[in-house]
Amino acid sequence: MQDQTDASMVGTLRTLETPRLLLRPWRDDDREPFAAMSSDQDVMRYLLPFASPGAVTAWIERQMSHLRQHGFCFWALESKQTGEFVGATGLHRLSYDAHFTPAVEVGWRLARKHWGHGYAVEAATKALQFGFEYLGLLEIVANTAPANVNSQKVMTRLGMTHEPRDDFDHPLVPKGNPLRTQVLYRMSRGAWLTRAGWSEANNSPGGAGEGNRTLV
Numbered sequence: 184m185q186d187q188t189d190a191s192m193v194g195t196l197r198t199l200e201t202p203r204l205l206l207r208p209w210r211d212d213d214r215e216p217f218a219a220m221s222s223d224q225d226v227m228r229y230l231l232p233f234a235s236p237g238a239v240t241a242w243i244e245r246q247m248s249h250l251r252q253h254g255f256c257f258w259a260l261e262s263k264q265t266g267e268f269v270g271a272t273g274l275h276r277l278s279y280d281a282h283f284t285p286a287v288e289v290g291w292r293l294a295r296k297h298w299g300h301g302y303a304v305e306a307a308t309k310a311l312q313f314g315f316e317y318l319g320l321l322e323i324v325a326n327t328a329p330a331n332v333n334s335q336k337v338m339t340r341l342g343m344t345h346e347p348r349d350d351f352d353h354p355l356v357p358k359g360n361p362l363r364t365q366v367l368y369r370m371s372r373g374a375w376l377t378r379a380g381w382s383e384a385n386n387s388p389g390g391a392g393e394g395n396r397t398l399v
């Protein structure tokens with residue numbers, strides 16, 4: 184993982200755009216739909232629950248603080264067509280020690296009514312593009328509980344790969360909690376560039392000099 188991008192990212196409250204979605208900074212009016220999503224058992228089945236309403240607010244504040252510090256976070260997802268809050272997707276520096284850290288993860292959580300439309304893959308593809316092509320990250324990881332098949336399908340659709348020897352016990356999940364065991368998926372910058380049709384040699388799809396193009 185490269186660190187030198189952080190200085191130029193400080194204070195950059197960037198919005199990314201896909202055909203159907205905005206990945207944007209959090210707003211005050213996201214709190215209510217995010218809290219509703221976070222009390223839905225289907226959404227939270229493989230996530231640690233928030234201990235209190237204050238913890239929901241603190242999670243959003245952590246994203247904004249991460250965005251201000253690093254230039255990326257788990258952005259709020261908004262439907263371009265309806266303006267509706269869809270969920271959260273993006274990149275985050277892992278804050279715990281594990282055999283694969285320091286690392287940046289890609290992650291997603293969508294309100295139940297927005298599952299099954301390809302939004303998670305659409306948003307996460309943009310986040311990966313930002314991470315590899317703009318931030319210059321060398322690797323991005325994702326993790327989830329082994330039983331979270333929906334999330335692993337997203338990882339596979341993104342082209343991330345899984346080696347069972349990478350699986351780990353999550354240090355922030357209490358011992359005895361079934362969510363403590365996690366599978367780890369990885370994607371390297373080389374794999375992303377190959378998948379996106381880029382050449383490592385000239386760092387662009389059709390010529391030199393586009394490696395740091397603006398994504399929005």
Ligand SMILES: CC(C)(COP(=O)(O)OP(=O)(O)OC[C@H]1O[C@@H](n2cnc3c(N)ncnc32)[C@H](O)[C@@H]1OP(=O)(O)O)[C@@H](O)C(=O)NCCC(=O)NCCS
Pocket residue numbers: 225226227229230290291292293294297298299300301302303304305326327328331333334336337340
């Ligand atoms: C994990 C999660 C984000 C996946 O959501 P999702 O909508 O299934 O993800 P995708 O973006 O990959 O959508 C793919 C589905 O949309 C369908 N789809 C419909 N229209 C589509 C389109 N235009 N393009 C792509 N896919 C489309 C696909 O057929 C596929 O359905 P299938 O899985 O039944 O085959 C969602 O289940 C979730 O929020 N879970 C709870 C939170 C969570 O566990 N997060 C991960 C923690 S590690």
